Amino acid sequence: xxxxxxxxxxxxxxxxxxxxxxxxxxxxxxxxxxxxxxxxxxxxxxxxxxxxxxxxxxxxxxxxxxxxxxxxxxxxxxxxxxxxxxxxxxxxxxxxxxxxxxxxxxxxxxxxxxxxxxxxxxxxxxxxxxxxxxxxxxxxxxxxxxxxxxxxx
Numbered sequence: 001x002x003x004x005x006x007x008x009x010x011x012x013x014x015x016x017x018x019x020x021x022x023x024x025x026x027x028x029x030x031x032x033x034x035x036x037x038x039x040x041x042x043x044x045x046x047x048x049x050x051x052x053x054x055x056x057x058x059x060x061x062x063x064x065x066x067x068x069x070x071x072x073x074x075x076x077x078x079x080x081x082x083x084x085x086x087x088x089x090x091x092x093x094x095x096x097x098x099x100x101x102x103x104x105x106x107x108x109x110x111x112x113x114x115x116x117x118x119x120x121x122x123x124x125x126x127x128x129x130x131x132x133x134x135x136x137x138x139x140x141x142x143x144x145x146x147x148x149x150x151x152x153x
Contacts, residue, residue, distance in 0.1 A: 002148045003034045005080040006109070007090050011039030011069040012050040013125050014086040018109065018137050020062035025141045033148060037067070038076060040085075040093040044069040052130035077102040082148065084109050087120035110136070112143035 006018035015037035026033040039045070049057065049064045057064045077083065077098045083105045085091035094106045110116045113136075121137060124130040 001032045001034055002082070002151070003080045004036070004082045004084065004144075004148065005072070005076055006035070006037040006084050006086065007040060007072060007094060008037075008086040008121075009039060009041050009090065009123065010044035010047075010125065011037055011071075012044045012047055013053050013130075014121050014123060014133055014137070015039070016049045016064065016067045016069075017053045017056055017130075017133060018084070018086070019067070020057045020064055021060060021134075021137055022141055022144070024060060024062050025145060029145065031145055031148070033145075036080070038070050038072040040072060040090055040097070042071050045071055050125065052124055052128075056130055056134045072097065074099075077105065081105065081151075082107065082144075084144070087123065109140055109144075112147055113140050 006015040008015040019035050019037035023035045047069045049067050054064060083094060084107050085094050086109050091106060091108050095103055109121050110119045121133055124133045
């Protein structure tokens, strides 16, 4: 079973959106994937998913009632097969936190999207554009699922 962790700064907008949408995608396509999300910071620990992300997840019929912000733990680097940061700062922070032997597990979300390999998923907390974040996350889902299936990190 492939274990995937999506990570952003606060774990209330982008990473829970990716978690919920990937969970739904994996159920629809009967993929054997365990999905979770976490934050690089402690700022929002214990808080629920932000209202803009709640709206997107409701529209997609994704239950977010048990999603609460948590900070990534050292054990996550060992537990998860794929640790996917939503922007470059997240990836840099993850690499700074992770023991070197787990760096190969850390990826930028957009790296699988042709033509956008080095682009970030903008933080809708700052942009206010949850629809843009939704479109970008949704576009990456099948590409990540394909990569998980090939198991090439």
